[in-house]
Amino acid sequence: xxxxxxxxxxxxxxxxxxxxxxxxxxxxxxxxxxxxxxxxxxxxxxxxxxxxxxxxxxxxxxxxxxxxxxxxxxxxxxxxxxxxxxxxxxxxxxxxxxxxxxxxxxxxxxxxxxxxxxxxxxxxxxxxxxxxxxxxxxxxxxxxxxxxxxxxxxxxxxxxxxxxxxxxxxxxxxxxxxxxxxxxxxxxxxxxxxxxxxxxxxxxxxxxxxxxxxxxxxxxxxxxxxxxxxxxxxxxxxxxxxxxxxxxxxxxxxxxxxxxxxxxxxxxxxxxxxxxxxxxxxxxxxxxxxxxxxxxxxxxxxxxxxxxxxxxxxxxxxxxxxxxxxxxxxxxxxxxxxxxxxxxxxxxxxxxxxxxxxxxxxxxxxxxxxxxxxxxxxxxxxxxxxxxxxxxxxxxxxxxxxxxxxxxxxxxxxxxxxxxxxxxxxxxxxxxxxxxxxxxxxxxxxxxxxxxxxxxxxxxxxxxxxxxxxxxxxxxxxxxxxxxxxxxxxxxxxxxxxxxxxxxxxxxxxxxxxx
Amino acid sequence: xxxxxxxxxxxxxxxxxxxxxxxxxxxxxxxxxxxxxxxxxxxxxxxxxxxxxxxxxxxxxxxxxxxxxxxxxxxxxxxxxxxxxxxxxxxxxxxxxxxxxxxxxxxxxxxxxxxxxxxxxxxxxxxxxxxxxxxxxxxxxxxxxxxxxxxxxxxxxxxxxxxxxxxxxxxxxxxxxxxxxxxxxxxxxxxxxxxxxxxxxxxxxxxxxxx
Ligand SMILES: Nc1nc2c(ncn2[C@@H]2O[C@H](COP(=O)(O)OP(=O)(O)OP(=O)(O)O)[C@@H](O)[C@H]2O)c(=O)[nH]1
Ligand SMILES: [Mg+2]
Numbered sequence: 097x098x099x100x101x102x103x104x105x106x107x108x109x110x111x112x113x114x115x116x117x118x119x120x121x122x123x124x125x126x127x128x129x130x131x132x133x134x135x136x137x138x139x140x141x142x143x144x145x146x147x148x149x150x151x152x153x154x155x156x157x158x159x160x161x162x163x164x165x166x167x168x169x170x171x172x173x174x175x176x177x178x179x180x181x182x183x184x185x186x187x188x189x190x191x192x193x194x195x196x197x198x199x200x201x202x203x204x205x206x207x208x209x210x211x212x213x214x215x216x217x218x219x220x221x222x223x224x225x226x227x228x229x230x231x232x233x234x235x236x237x238x239x240x241x242x243x244x245x246x247x248x249x250x251x252x253x254x255x256x257x258x259x260x261x262x263x264x265x266x267x268x269x270x271x272x273x274x275x276x277x278x279x280x281x282x283x284x285x286x287x288x289x290x291x292x293x294x295x296x297x298x299x300x301x302x303x304x305x306x307x308x309x310x311x312x313x314x315x316x317x318x319x320x321x322x323x324x325x326x327x328x329x330x331x332x333x334x335x336x337x338x339x340x341x342x343x344x345x346x347x348x349x350x351x352x353x354x355x356x357x358x359x360x361x362x363x364x365x366x367x368x369x370x371x372x373x374x375x376x377x378x379x380x381x382x383x384x385x386x387x388x389x390x391x392x393x394x395x396x397x398x399x400x401x402x403x404x405x406x407x408x409x410x411x412x413x414x415x416x417x418x419x420x421x422x423x424x425x426x427x428x429x430x431x432x433x434x435x436x437x438x439x440x441x442x443x444x445x446x447x448x449x450x451x452x453x454x455x456x457x458x459x460x461x462x463x464x465x466x467x468x469x470x471x472x473x474x475x476x477x478x479x480x481x482x483x484x485x486x487x488x489x490x491x492x493x494x495x496x497x498x499x500x501x502x503x504x505x506x507x508x509x510x511x512x513x514x515x516x517x518x519x520x521x522x523x524x525x526x527x528x529x530x531x532x533x534x535x536x537x538x539x540x541x542x543x544x545x546x547x548x549x550x551x552x553x554x555x556x557x558x559x560x561x562x563x564x565x566x567x568x569x570x571x572x573x574x575x576x577x578x579x580x581x582x583x584x585x586x587x588x589x590x591x592x593x594x595x596x597x598x599x600x601x602x603x604x605x606x607x608x609x610x611x
Numbered sequence: 612x613x614x615x616x617x618x619x620x621x622x623x624x625x626x627x628x629x630x631x632x633x634x635x636x637x638x639x640x641x642x643x644x645x646x647x648x649x650x651x652x653x654x655x656x657x658x659x660x661x662x663x664x665x666x667x668x669x670x671x672x673x674x675x676x677x678x679x680x681x682x683x684x685x686x687x688x689x690x691x692x693x694x695x696x697x698x699x700x701x702x703x704x705x706x707x708x709x710x711x712x713x714x715x716x717x718x719x720x721x722x723x724x725x726x727x728x729x730x731x732x733x734x735x736x737x738x739x740x741x742x743x744x745x746x747x748x749x750x751x752x753x754x755x756x757x758x759x760x761x762x763x764x765x766x767x768x769x770x771x772x773x774x775x776x777x778x779x780x781x782x783x784x785x786x787x788x789x790x791x792x793x794x795x796x797x798x799x800x801x802x803x804x805x806x807x808x809x810x811x812x813x814x815x816x817x818x819x820x821x822x
Binding site: 222306309310312313314315316356357358360361393394396397398422437441442443444447448452505508509512605 | 617626627643644645646648650651652653654655656661667669671674676678679681682685686794
C-alpha cells in the first residue's frame, strides 16, 4: 500500500503556527505581514547584503546554514499560502498580491479583471482539487490533509486529462518532479548538490557575475524576491540567496550552458514550488530533456526550435503562416535558415517557457502539461496563442508594408502584448487540447521536425563556412542560399552537388546578375 | 498635415547597462529600480514630433548577454538607427560598446545613424548639486567623445533614472535621419490614434512624445 509523505509541512510551520494563526484570523491575505513578523525574530547582523562581502569559508558555511533555514521558512510560507483552503482563496481578492506573492495587476491586466477572473477560477480550483483527491484515492494513494503526495498514479488518458485541467497548486512541485522523473535523478546523484554548493561558495567568474546582475531583476514584482529593509537595514531575500546558489551550482554542473539569462526565471519559479535541491535537479532536467540546446552558448537550439515552430505554423495555421512568411518563394524552406522577423517575439516563449509571456497562473498550467507531455506542449500552446490571435492578425494584415516585406509594427506589438492578457487559462488549454487541429500533435512528430531542421541548418552552416573560403559577401551568400534552397526543393540534394562545378557556374551567373 | 516617417531603431549593449530602462523612460516616462532582463528582444513604438516632421520610432530592444549576440544580426538588419549603450561606471561595458560599433559598421546598412550612449550618469553626480563626484565614473567623457568622433557617432551621457538627456538622444537621431531613407507612411489618420495594443494604463505610449 502506498502511504504518502508530505514535504510541505515541515516542523517550521508548526514553529510559526502562532503567527500564521494570527495572520489567518484577521481574514486578510497577509503574507507580507507574516513575513515581517517572522523576520523580527532574527537578529540583524548583516549590514551589507551577503553577496557584497567576501566570506571566509567558515563564515560562508555558517551563513549558508543560516540562509538555508530562512529558505525553508520562505518555502513553508509560500506553501502555506498556496495551501489555503478554498474559502481562503477569497483572501486574494482583498490583497494586491496573488497566492504566490506576485502583484495581481500590471500594465496589461487590471486588478478588477483579475478579481473577476479569480472569483470564478478559485471555485474551479477547489472543484478540481476534490476530483484529484478522488483520483488519488481510487489509485490507493492517500494524501494527508495539508500534505502533498510524492507519488502519483500511473500514466493514463485519465491522468493526462487531469493534468491538462491543472494540477492543484499545493501539489504542483511534487507532481512536476515526479512526472519529470526527478526522483531517479536524485537517487543517481546523492550528495552531488551539496558538494556543488561547497565548491561554488566562493566562486567568482563570468557566470557568477552575470548571475549577480540578474538576481535582483528576477521577479521584482513578487514579494518573496524582494529584499527586506527595516530600520534602515537591508537584508537580502532568502529566496534570492537560494536562487544564487542554484544558478551558481548549475553553471558549474553544466559548463556548456553556464549561466544564461532566462534560467533565472525558470529556476526562480521552480523555487516557488520546490525545495532547493529538487529545484536544482529540475533545472537540470528542463535543460537536458525538455529544452535541449536552448540555453547552450551559441543558442542554436533556439533557432532550431523556432524553425520547428515555423514548420508547425505552416502546417496547422496556413493563414497565420502567410502573414509571417517573408520568403519570396512560397514553397521553399529558406525560412529555416533565415528565420522570419516574427521569431524575435517568440524567442522568450522557448527560453523562459512562457514566464513573463503569459500571466503566471496560465504559465503554470502550461508547465503542468510540459512536464507530463514533453516539449510538444510548448509547441501546441504556441500554436494556440497564434490561433487565438489569428482574427486580429488578419485584421492588421493590410498594414504589412510593401517596400520591405517586414510585418507592420502593430502586428509585432500585438503578438508581444496580447499573450500577457491571457488570464483565462482554461480557455487557452481547451482550445489547445480539445478544439484545435493540432491537439493530436505527437512528440514523435516534433522530434522528426527537429531532426529535419537540425540537418537543414547544418547544411546551411556548412555552406557559410565554404562561403568565407571563397570570399563571398553577405549579398552573394543570400543569393547562393536561395539558389541552393530552390535546387534542393527540386529534389537535387545539396550533398550530391559539386561545389566546384555546377554550383560555381551558378554562382558566376548570380554574380553577373548582381552586377 | 505633417509628414510622418517611421524609423527602425535597435538598442545594443552589454547586459544591465540600462537599454530597456532608456526605452521605458522614452516611451512611458517611467523608471523601474529592478528591471527584468530582456530575453531575446522586446518591441516598442513611440511617436515624436521634431519640427514639422513626425517620426514613429519602431524600437527593438535586445538582450545584452554575450550569447544573444548570435541573434543580433536578425535585429539590426534593415535598422536605420542604433543606440549603442554602455554604463559609465562599468569599463567592460565600454569595451563591449566598441565591438558593437565595429560590428554595425561592418554588417548593418551603410547609412545607419548610430548614437553612443553612456548611461547611469546619475550614479556619478551628486543629486543635490549636480556636480560630479570624484572617483565614481570609470569611463570618462573624453573617452566616449573620442570613440564617437573616430567612428562618426552621436554621443550622449544619459540617465534613465533621472530622465537626463534621454529624449535628447532620440531627438538627435530623428534629426539625423535623412528623409529619403525613412519609410514614408501614407496613413495620416494614425497620428495620435489610440493604440489598442499599448499597455492599459500607459499614457505616454499611445500619444506623442514631447521631444
Ligand atoms: N542608477 C541607475 N540605474 C539604472 C539606470 N538605467 C537602468 N538602471 C538599472 O540597471 C538595471 C538594468 O537595467 P535594464 O534597463 O534592465 O538593462 P538592460 O540593458 O536592458 O539589460 P538586459 O536586458 O539584461 O540586457 C536595472 O535594475 C535598472 O533599474 C540609470 O540611468 N541609473
Ligand atoms: Mg533589457
